[in-house]
Amino acid sequence: MLTQQRKAHILAVLKDTGQVVAKTLSEQLNLSEDTIRRDLRELAAEGLLQRVHGGALPASPALADFSGRQAIATDGKKAIGRAAAAMIRPGQVVFVDGGTTAVQLVRHLPPGLEATIVTHSPSIAVELVAHPGMTVEMIGGRLFKHSVVAVGASAIESIARFRADIYFMGVTGIHPEIGLTTGDSEEAVIKRALSRHAAETIVLASSEKLGAASPYVILPMNEAQGLVVERSTAEETIAAYRKAGMTVTRA
Structure with missing residues (x-):
């Protein structure tokens, strides 16, 4: 799975379930947790999610000015x-x-x-x-x-x-x-x-x-x-x- 495909999948899971658990997602996609965590870091840097211990939650659009x-x-x-x-x-x-x-x-x-x-x-x-x-x-x-x-x-x-x-x-x-x-x-x-x-x-x-x-x-x-x-x-x-x-x- 390409990087952009993984990220799109992560955001889809987040939208559907309200959270992403890195360990669970890595097992489902047969990828390392490090790979998922790297994707989460990059998505967080873009303001698309909020990282928390073990995964991520939706980022609030209310962070705008x-x-x-x-x-x-x-x-x-x-x-x-x-x-x-x-x-x-x-x-x-x-x-x-x-x-x-x-x-x-x-x-x-x-x-x-x-x-x-x-x-x-x-x-x-x-x-x-x-x-x-x-x-x-x-x-x-x-x-x-x-x-x-x-x-x-x-x-x-x-x-x-x-x-x-x-x-x-x-x-x-x-x-x-x-x-x-x-x-x-x-x-x-x-x-x-x-x-x-x-x-x-x-x-x-x-x-x-x-x-x-x-x-x-x-x-x-x-x-x-x-x-x-x-x-x-x-x-x-x-x-x-x-x-x-x-x-x-x-x-």
Whole structure:
């Protein structure tokens, strides 16, 4: 089997089963594990999969920059944002992550709702300028341009000043075994700090993020309390997240 044929087969298996196990695939194709691992490394370098111990998982398309992500699963993100916005109660202090799904959340906040939104995302803050009832607290730091959010030591210090009722977390991947992941190490640190300063963490996950993995782990899945997914998400997909103790809301 030629290299391109092997790679195409690997990607087909990944699409069909949601994972590739190097040992199993090497036995099926009568090839060495080294050959399969080399193919996996090269495919990972092209951004076509995420390598994990023993094989690979789907790479999340949500690793694109902010403008690129705006075109991914737009209807699903609107529905998820609407459902998440409905969870906020008057008077609460709420952490809102950066990202395109979070933008949909703040766009769907009822005009009469009064609460405090704490965010490290300038995009989120700007969306709330015209909202009459929202107090907006900005977390400052170095701007990570890829995701348009603040990161770094000063952001961590700012987060420590708050105790939020809810944190709405954006991720680029959520996998039952790997956990909650993102594409940048500093973003992972910020998200972890926000979660640990909130009473409840709710993950916003459009369809392309479910079952996918990115290089940096934020938290194990069981450290988040809730998950908001698209209404059309298959029950067998959701079952693994419920098993981890998450309350799953279909948007």
